[in-house]
Amino acid sequence: MVSSEVVQTGPDHAPVFAAPARWGLRVASGRLAVEEVALAEIAAAVGTPTYVYGAGEIAARFHALARACRSHPTLIAYAVKANSSQAVLAHLAQLGAGADIVSGGELRRALVAGVPADKVVFSGVGKLDEELDAAIAAGVRAINIESVAELDRVAARARALGRVTSVALRLNPDIDPDTHPYLATGLRESKFGIAMADAAGVAARARALPELRLCGLACHIGSQILDESPFLASFERLCGLVRALRADGAPLRQLDLGGGMGITYAPADRELDVERLGAALTAAVAPLGLELVLEPGRYLVGSAGVLLTRVIGRKRSGEREFVIVDAAMNDLLRPALYGAYHPIVPVDLAAGERPTIRADVVGPVCECGDFLAQDRLIAPAEPGELLAVLSAGAYGMAMASTYNTRPLAAEVMVRGGELAVTRPRKTVDALIADEQLPAWLAR
Ligand SMILES: Cc1ncc(COP(=O)(O)O)c(C=O)c1O
Numbered sequence: 001m002v003s004s005e006v007v008q009t010g011p012d013h014a015p016v017f018a019a020p021a022r023w024g025l026r027v028a029s030g031r032l033a034v035e036e037v038a039l040a041e042i043a044a045a046v047g048t049p050t051y052v053y054g055a056g057e058i059a060a061r062f063h064a065l066a067r068a069c070r071s072h073p074t075l076i077a078y079a080v081k082a083n084s085s086q087a088v089l090a091h092l093a094q095l096g097a098g099a100d101i102v103s104g105g106e107l108r109r110a111l112v113a114g115v116p117a118d119k120v121v122f123s124g125v126g127k128l129d130e131e132l133d134a135a136i137a138a139g140v141r142a143i144n145i146e147s148v149a150e151l152d153r154v155a156a157r158a159r160a161l162g163r164v165t166s167v168a169l170r171l172n173p174d175i176d177p178d179t180h181p182y183l184a185t186g187l188r189e190s191k192f193g194i195a196m197a198d199a200a201g202v203a204a205r206a207r208a209l210p211e212l213r214l215c216g217l218a219c220h221i222g223s224q225i226l227d228e229s230p231f232l233a234s235f236e237r238l239c240g241l242v243r244a245l246r247a248d249g250a251p252l253r254q255l256d257l258g259g260g261m262g263i264t265y266a267p268a269d270r271e272l273d274v275e276r277l278g279a280a281l282t283a284a285v286a287p288l289g290l291e292l293v294l295e296p297g298r299y300l301v302g303s304a305g306v307l308l309t310r311v312i313g314r315k316r317s318g319e320r321e322f323v324i325v326d327a328a329m330n331d332l333l334r335p336a337l338y339g340a341y342h343p344i345v346p347v348d349l350a351a352g353e354r355p356t357i358r359a360d361v362v363g364p365v366c367e368c369g370d371f372l373a374q375d376r377l378i379a380p381a382e383p384g385e386l387l388a389v390l391s392a393g394a395y396g397m398a399m400a401s402t403y404n405t406r407p408l409a410a411e412v413m414v415r416g417g418e419l420a421v422t423r424p425r426k427t428v429d430a431l432i433a434d435e436q437l438p439a440w441l442a443r
């Protein structure tokens, strides 16, 4: 759950050890594992902190969503921002996913990973000219337009390149998705999208510009949504608009509902019923004869990622108990930024037998906001022991930084019994070597 309203009923590890698959884990030969590789083995081989991704979990999520939408042509355009690891992208590309990108950098990543340009949709409220040029030149499937000014700019760039480019209008359906306020993007006052009331005018303008082909409508109402109803409500609004624009002669061919499908963080989180969501969406879009586009990020990769960390020490300050670990807010920002809840469990199952403690799990960064959990009932981990921070596959590494000159965590991908290091940890000297001194300071 993104909000801090999580009601904790017991120690973190109990529900996880009882049903590890909800968090993309397995208990194999008495050990906590991602697929067939024990987390302890990964820490021994690669060190900590390390992000571990399960290829099978990503594939299972992709197939579940594809299956839910099987009755109607649907493009699943993975939101690259959730986890832009090349291994994750290449894996999803191989499964048949497209990409939802928000920058020229993400376009490049997606193309290098093997995503065909005609499966790429370009979202984002501040696209740069050079990013638009790259997208137009690559021949992306659609540029999702956020304002009239952007529409005119895209037309101008296409004209300069001698190209015709496909655009979709990203609308703001003014729907409250019941999520953390930072993650609600489809409310009237948010910076995203075109107001519904302005849609007909912008569509007419798009159709009048010869460099543009208006191919559809899009929206994205927010992130970590666990209930189908806000998706269906926004879809209904867009479907109504499709009918009105078609009556005006607009040749629309796709309806892009964005991402936002949520995952399990806290044990008490309900599960989004994707099968029901897919059935409802495809049923709604079928009579319109439009292709459905979805832009899930978190749903595909969130539960497939674990942040593996080692306990540095324990400390008591008054009534408060601290477990100090070697992962920090620079590795996983979500707890500090949103008060987000990620279960933290011992990698050693036997540690789960010990009487639990109530503690803050904190990192070494010099900020009071540097915590992975606060006031949490956990197994009492001792220095040197390993902990797994769960549901960390989305917006974990993607939002990491090197604050406090802490090298980025390593990343590994597991498939079956196979372990691949996909991002080795950089040395501090390599970080320093990325920079240059001005001539007057060079030694
Ligand atoms: C336009 C757009 N599409 C897709 C996503 C992916 O969101 P999520 O990871 O919640 O599926 C986002 C991020 O919220 C977004 O802004």
Ligand SMILES: N[C@@H](CCCC[NH3+])C(=O)O
Pocket: 002, 081, 183, 185, 223, 224, 334, 394, 395
């Ligand atoms: N960064 C957010 C999601 C943002 C979605 C992008 N619009 C998170 O960690 O939950």
